[in-house]
Amino acid sequence: MHISEGVLTNGILIAGWAGTLTGISIGLKKTNPDKIVKTALVSSAFFLASLVNIKIGVSSTHLSLIAPTGLLLGYSTFPAVFTALLLQSLLFHFGGIFVLGANTFTMGFSALMTYIIFGKLIFNSNNRKTVAVISFFAGSLAVIFAAFLTGLILYFSDKNFINAVKILFLAHVPVALIEGLVTSFLILWLKKVSPEFLL
Amino acid sequence: MKMILKLNIFNLVMILTLALTWPNFNDGFIKGIVIAVKLNIFYIFFAKFHDEIFDALMNLRLPDKFRILMILTFRGIFILKDRIDTALTSLKLRAPNLHGIMKFKTFAYVTGSIILQSLRRSENISRAVKCRGGFNGFNQTRHSKFRKNDLILYTYIFVVLLLGYA
Numbered sequence: 001m002h003i004s005e006g007v008l009t010n011g012i013l014i015a016g017w018a019g020t021l022t023g024i025s026i027g028l029k030k031t032n033p034d035k036i037v038k039t040a041l042v043s044s045a046f047f048l049a050s051l052v053n054i055k056i057g058v059s060s061t062h063l064s065l066i067a068p069t070g071l072l073l074g075y076s077t078f079p080a081v082f083t084a085l086l087l088q089s090l091l092f093h094f095g096g097i098f099v100l101g102a103n104t105f106t107m108g109f110s111a112l113m114t115y116i117i118f119g120k121l122i123f124n125s126n127n128r129k130t131v132a133v134i135s136f137f138a139g140s141l142a143v144i145f146a147a148f149l150t151g152l153i154l155y156f157s158d159k160n161f162i163n164a165v166k167i168l169f170l171a172h173v174p175v176a177l178i179e180g181l182v183t184s185f186l187i188l189w190l191k192k193v194s195p196e197f198l199l
Numbered sequence: 200m201k202m203i204l205k206l207n208i209f210n211l212v213m214i215l216t217l218a219l220t221w222p223n224f225n226d227g228f229i230k231g232i233v234i235a236v237k238l239n240i241f242y243i244f245f246a247k248f249h250d251e252i253f254d255a256l257m258n259l260r261l262p263d264k265f266r267i268l269m270i271l272t273f274r275g276i277f278i279l280k281d282r283i284d285t286a287l288t289s290l291k292l293r294a295p296n297l298h299g300i301m302k303f304k305t306f307a308y309v310t311g312s313i314i315l316q317s318l319r320r321s322e323n324i325s326r327a328v329k330c331r332g333g334f335n336g337f338n339q340t341r342h343s344k345f346r347k348n349d350l351i352l353y354t355y356i357f358v359v360l361l362l363g364y365a
Contacts, residue, residue, distance in 0.1 A: 028264050037321045040268050044275030045314055048283065065310075079265060083272045090240055097360070178303060185307035194315055 001064065001150050001172075002050075002088075002103050005096030008157045016102030016153070023078030023108050030075040038197075042072050043080035047087060050094070063175065067135075067142035067183045070111030071119060072198065081108040102153055110146035114138050122187060123198055131191060132184045139183025140176040147172035203355070206242055210235035232362055239359050255349075275317070282313045 008016070031039060049065040070077050082104045088094040095103045118138035125131050151165035190197050214231030221227025256266045286309045290297075297305055 024265075028262055031264055031268075033264065036264060036267055037271060037325045038318055040271030041275045041279070041314055041318050041321060043268070043272040044279050045310065047272070047276055048279055049310075079268055080272075083265075083269050086269075087273065087276070093237070181300065181303040182307045182310070185304045186311050189308050189311045190315075193311070197315060197318070 001106065001146055002085075002095035003099050003106075003150060003154065005099050007161075008099055008102055008153065012102060012153055012157050013098055014101075016099070016105045018101075019105040020078065020082060020101040020108065023105070023112070024082055027076050027078035027080075031079065035076065039073055039076045039080050040083075042069055043084045045069075046081065047084040050084065050088060063179060063182070064107065064143065064146070065179075065182075066107055066111045066146055067114045067118075067139040067179065068186055070114035070142065071122065071135075071138065071183075071187065073111075074115050074119065075112070077111040077115065078104065078108040081111065106146050106149040106153065110142045110149065113145060114142040122191075128188060128191075132188055135187040136180040136184040138180075138187075140180035142183075143172055143176040143179045147176075203239070203242065203352075206238060207235070210238060236359055236362065239356075243356070271321075275321070278317055278321075279313060282317060283309075286313060 046065055046069050049063050069080060073080055082100070085095060085100055085104050085107070089096055089100055118134055121134050122131055122138065125134065147169050151169055154161040154165050154168075187198070210231075214228060214235060217231040217234075218224050218228040221230065256269065290305065290309065294305070
């Protein structure tokens, strides 16, 4: 879901960086120093999952683990996503330096929203079926929301991107279903094996 | 500095070779520049990351949490990559014909177990590091100062990045 360099207008780039820097500063303040190791490991997993990339027009799709990142890290999501995307843009040229703010915002905000909306429901429920269903929706909707935000950013940059936005959105529907399944199984497994690992 | 000089002498030859052998001189030249930029970034991150970059991040006055997060994420990538490779090899040998939902279920379990195992080991190491003065104290004994060479290196990195993104 990385937006390529040179696609967005200056206004959108600045807005993306403003949102990302706000997220990072709040995230760093709320990050417990003892949990930095966990944040770094989830960030590494996010980095590795995002490497399986398929190009779609001016954007691309991949298995992103957005929802698990949000559910495992909570408010520390933004610094983790930013670090992973920064390393990706420097080492593999996915996205870019200038567009890093917008890319971090789309994924970080979606992950954070997943945590805020679905976090308590998942952590407080002891029924496996309920957890599975909620986690599935959390995983799927996180990807759909990230694709929606990416599309919105592209559309506001240039109205001619509308067709690319439609393709991008449609291409993310199967990814969302897969991501939902993976999130569901992952959260169920973590709740069973190591519930303290979840927030 | 010497290694960077040697690397870029090679880059110069590579850029010239690409520019002169490519059907269009400009296309070949740009391809060469892009490869040279990537080689430089790879060198800076993979060969120099542990000491110089750590110090540079410290000198840039970045928040400690962010600096430590960046270093640990970078190391975590290699740890997870090794474990994922091992897990996927054993998965291929034990269950070569996974299809449908079972495939995603297995992928989720493998991902979860790798993160969890790595986290437990990393937390143990992190506790040991804290006993020895923590991440902040780790580099203070050889804290570097801003020198002429650093100015040359920063200017060089800035020019390389500018060329790469131009």
